[in-house]
Amino acid sequence: MFNLHCSMGRTKLVMKKIEDPTSRQQFYSKRKDTILKKSNELAVLCDVDVGLLMFSPAGEVTSYSSKESLEDVMLLAMNKAGELNKRSPENPNEQPLTEILTQSKHEGKMVEKIAIVESHEEKLNKLKESLSEAQQKIRYYEPQVENINSVQEADAYEKFIRSAMELIQLSKAKLLGGQEFFQRNENVAVSFVNTEDMAAAGTSRGRMY
Amino acid sequence: MFNLHCSMGRTKLVMKKIEDPTSRQQFYSKRKDTILKKSNELAVLCDVDVGLLMFSPAGEVTSYSSKESLEDVMLLAMNKAGELNKRSPENPNEQPLTEILTQSKHEGKMVEKIAIVESHEEKLNKLKESLSEAQQKIRYYEPQVENINSVQEADAYEKFIRSAMELIQLSKAKLLGGQEFFQRNENVAVSFVNTEDMAAAGTSRGRMY
DNA sequence: CCGTCTATTTATAATTC
């Protein structure tokens, strides 16, 4: 139900607490630096305020802020939040623009993500279906000999495969000029009797029997 | 001396404010998501507390915290040491941070959603691969006559299909007591010569000529 | 404006020294 993996490098990691303390601390140190670096890049390149707090597995605090102190950034956010609380009492209908912007953006994104998840679920199911269908079909063409228990069953498989063979033979005949309908190959001879079977074979695609 | 550049991709960027507002906003959006994701990874993999606050160029606040609220993380840090207490806020907690708390929850859910999307994408890709493989195989068995342009091509298909037929014939022969290897059917006769072709057909999958 | 693609750079897990 959740993201199982993350990260680059030789292999992917499971999104789950690293149990070995040494590895965990090592991991933390590296990743912490990267996040710090990227936070700083964001703050500088976009000229925005960023505040960051991280606790190491040992409890050591690392903080970053684009302003003098992290508190300044927090206060900014608090003020922002406070602004959102202000409503003009005389005009209850009049919502502060900032509130509309921020809230709707959040909601919008949530809805968007949920939509993506749903669409993926749909795609997944369709794909699974297609795959299962395709694999079923392949079972007809590549039957497991040990699973065939009767001549009738074998005949059913054979019929199916024969339609494919007929298609090819037909194709070859056409390519050779359509003159010799009965083809002879180095090591295989196939003869056809009527075209009904061919037609039937041609339309038998998609559904099995 | 210092890091004058940053980033991956086609070129390096100068560590300086992006002047074009559109580019800046675009840059912010992408990078913000990455930092959120990585912060979450750090929190989960290392089982530590992380708090993050980012302002967009437009002033929109994005927050993340591994705890219920960013406030919790902040308080943790404040209790930890005076490191962050350079300035004691003149209006301490005059405004409860309910808004931030709410936003944190939103972001937390966002992270979760993003994770789901990613795991789905992974599954999707795997399925697509399997399906494409299966369909490729089926193309050998159900060639589109109109797409076969040479006898050589037709021969390749034929060999492939023949191996399936041989399997069936073999199976039938066994079921019938292994006496008649050459089967005769109502309207089609197929004879086999050697098994080399089968092997060849079996390995020729993937690419046609 | 927003997604997609691709070449390139970064980040980094595993491994080596």
Place this chain on the structure above:
DNA sequence: TGAATTATAAATAGACG
């Protein structure tokens, strides 16, 4: 053990639609 190396995955800038 831990710093350096290597192989691999992720991030992402720029281009295109």
